[in-house]
Amino acid sequence: MTVSQEKTGQTHPQRPGLRARLPRSITPALRRLSVASLIGQSVLIVSGGAVRLTASGLGCPTWPRCTAGSLVNTPEMGIHGIIEFGNRTLTFVLAVVAALMLVALWNLRKERKDLFWLAFGLLASIPVQAVIGGISVLMQLNPWVVGLHFLVSAALVIFSMLLVNRTYGRTGAGAPQARRRPTKTIRQLAVVTSVCTGLAVLLGVMVTGSGPHAGDANAPRNGLNSDLITRIHVLPVYVLVISAVVLLVLLWRRGAGDLLRHGAILLVAAVLLQGAIGYAQHFTGLPPVLVGLHMLGAATLLAASTNFTDLSVSRRRR
Secondary structure, three states: OOHHHHHHOOOOOOOOOHHHHOOOOOOHHHHHHHHHHHHHHHHHHHHHHHHHHOOOOOOOOOOOOOEOOEOOOOHHHHHHHHHHHHHHHHHHHHHHHHHHHHHHOHHHOOOOHHHHHHHHHHHHHHHHHHHHHHHHHHOOOOHHHHHHHHHHHHHHHHHHHHHHHHHOOOOHHHOOOOOOOOOHHHHHHHHHHHHHHHHHHHHHHHHHHHOOOOOOOOOOOOOOOHHHHHHHHHHHHHHHHHHHHHHHHHHHHOOOOHHHHHHHHHHHHHHHHHHHHHHHHHHOOOOHHHHHHHHHHHHHHHHHHHHHHHHHHOOOOO
């Protein structure tokens, strides 16, 4: 204490450290971060689509800098540089969100391992995605590398959706134990829809790699027969539509909980809307607007499928 403090008998309490100020339970701020991550990862898919659909894939012709002499885009690069650099910048914003979530979960890392490791996986995957995106630029938008870049984004949507469910207590260690667990048939159909969603997205990436929207006029294509791979792509979509509709009917007839029925409704809506957009874009010559909406639909479908499967097969009884 200082001399003045000794005379007055007053002391200044020490401020608690950062760890002491971090939450020890799931807070509204954590829930908002998980939702922000889910929305942001979906927007990243759409912005990546905008890069490709506007032929801005080489708007920043090098990586990690935008040009050899500039970290950011320059006025001379025009709209293509703005679009490409904007997409890169969004990746860093999402990395900050993931880092904040991981820090906020530090005091819960043992009690809520499910949340902590999901947040860790989300943060760890973002720089991997950025590196793959850089490799795609350095390889002049090789369609296989670009496809891998999209698949990492798909995985990040899945991680984010799982985090949303767990921070809101729908699944995981924080879910109520009193809810009735779905029947074996429901759980099996949920897995089928999840597998079919994954296959549809994977094959859709291959369809995209064979199509006209390469991201740059001189970018290569994967050489696959576009009509053939498109026909193969719709096969898991047919199974997905049938499985999702059957799930909804079964859940409605058996009076399942509202949470699961709402999940099934969202899944059916996402499947049907995505299928309708897919057919519309195919038969109208792949207009960029519809292709962009199809990419948004892919993110929505991934989230809806992950949500329903997580609600159905989570070990915690509900």
